[in-house]
Amino acid sequence: xxxxxxxxxxxxxxxxxxxxxxxxxxxxxxxxxxxxxxxxxxxxxxxxxxxxxxxxxxxxxxxxxxxxxxxxxxxxxxxxxxxxxxxxxxxxxxxxxxxxxxxxxxxxxxxxxxxxxxxxxxxxxxxxxxxxxxxxxxxxxxxxxxxxxxxxxxxxxxxxxxxxxxxxxxxxxxxxxxxxxxxxxxxxxxxxxxxxxxxxxxxxxxxxxxxxxx
Amino acid sequence: xxxxxxxxxxxxxxxxxxxxxxxxxxxxxxxxxxxxxxxxxxxxxxxxxxxxxxxxxxxxxxxxxxxxxxxxxxxxxxxxxxxxxxxxxxxxxxxxxxxxxxxxxxxxxxxxxxxxxxxxxxxxxxxxxxxxxxxxxxxxxxxxxxxxxxxxxxxxxxxxxxxxxxxxxxxxxxxxxxxxxxxxxxxxxxxxxxxxxxxxxxxxxxxxxxxxxx
Numbered sequence: 001x002x003x004x005x006x007x008x009x010x011x012x013x014x015x016x017x018x019x020x021x022x023x024x025x026x027x028x029x030x031x032x033x034x035x036x037x038x039x040x041x042x043x044x045x046x047x048x049x050x051x052x053x054x055x056x057x058x059x060x061x062x063x064x065x066x067x068x069x070x071x072x073x074x075x076x077x078x079x080x081x082x083x084x085x086x087x088x089x090x091x092x093x094x095x096x097x098x099x100x101x102x103x104x105x106x107x108x109x110x111x112x113x114x115x116x117x118x119x120x121x122x123x124x125x126x127x128x129x130x131x132x133x134x135x136x137x138x139x140x141x142x143x144x145x146x147x148x149x150x151x152x153x154x155x156x157x158x159x160x161x162x163x164x165x166x167x168x169x170x171x172x173x174x175x176x177x178x179x180x181x182x183x184x185x186x187x188x189x190x191x192x193x194x195x196x197x198x199x200x201x202x203x204x205x206x207x208x209x210x211x212x213x214x
Numbered sequence: 215x216x217x218x219x220x221x222x223x224x225x226x227x228x229x230x231x232x233x234x235x236x237x238x239x240x241x242x243x244x245x246x247x248x249x250x251x252x253x254x255x256x257x258x259x260x261x262x263x264x265x266x267x268x269x270x271x272x273x274x275x276x277x278x279x280x281x282x283x284x285x286x287x288x289x290x291x292x293x294x295x296x297x298x299x300x301x302x303x304x305x306x307x308x309x310x311x312x313x314x315x316x317x318x319x320x321x322x323x324x325x326x327x328x329x330x331x332x333x334x335x336x337x338x339x340x341x342x343x344x345x346x347x348x349x350x351x352x353x354x355x356x357x358x359x360x361x362x363x364x365x366x367x368x369x370x371x372x373x374x375x376x377x378x379x380x381x382x383x384x385x386x387x388x389x390x391x392x393x394x395x396x397x398x399x400x401x402x403x404x405x406x407x408x409x410x411x412x413x414x415x416x417x418x419x420x421x422x423x424x425x426x427x428x
Contacts, residue, residue: 015422016414023413084427097312101311110417182319199237199320200234201410202392204233206304206366207295208229208390209302210302
């Protein structure tokens, strides 16, 4: 397990990029490509080829000068690093438009990462399936999380329910949270948290558009 | 306008954080708070207070040792930097769950940034309003973008339509694009691009959950 321990120290940004490389590589593979150069990956990702080579060196992979990287090999290697062998089950709390969009989006994309339950308070949604994912009552959260061995929770509830939802997830034993609401949350040290606020990204784009005008 | 030119060179990450600070400050203000210390902002944002002070120094703002920062003043200052005086109009292309979620999410949150049109190919959606935003046919995109002076486009179409949609937006004169599809795009140098792939974020959370298990 010493190798795994090394990967544990990979920079956060490298992990993100490995996931992005794999996405690009899967696309290339489905187009019949077998090998790829670092500068080709770089172009797709809008980064430098030095960055690509540095990331792949960190995971101990190098291509050949003549043909570049073997796409299938690299996809498998990234999978070995990022994916959990037995797979990781995910739940979505909040089955509004965003929750349902995420389910549509993920379904069938990564077989080692599966959304296995949705939760909501709306009786019209509870008991229904959305793109194959059953929606349960939030009151059953604790039970279902344990029953289905769910490790990651995605929060897509209205902002005023964010704090409560995060607490419930942590209490149920969730180990990773992705918070898509505009309300920042706090989690214990042993829970990994990612927060994404769409307003921030839109404001950033708007800022650079404004600046290009001046 | 020399001051504006200085802001143009603010690091991308600082722009993101300023937007996040404002969000946190608006929340504090609505709770009746008038002043705040850097370490309080830092705690909400899960960063260090040194980072907060450095960002605010970059925009020329400093608080008092005793009371900290004046929240209302700071909100206004950030607004002067990030927001465009006349406001920026935004369009969403792809009125599926994600497009509609974004509309719900943004509506009324920032008065200088407004989603003024949605586009889709589905005849059941065209002509309808979603949270007050009219959905037009994609064939009218060019006309509506010009008519409504839309500067930013958000892409939420299915992945196989991403490239075509981006081309149409650029051709219509859009200056900033936010791509929420899993397919990376290319834009000319004078168009600002942000891409966000939800799978990447979820894979990152799953990776750290897996690592904490080992």
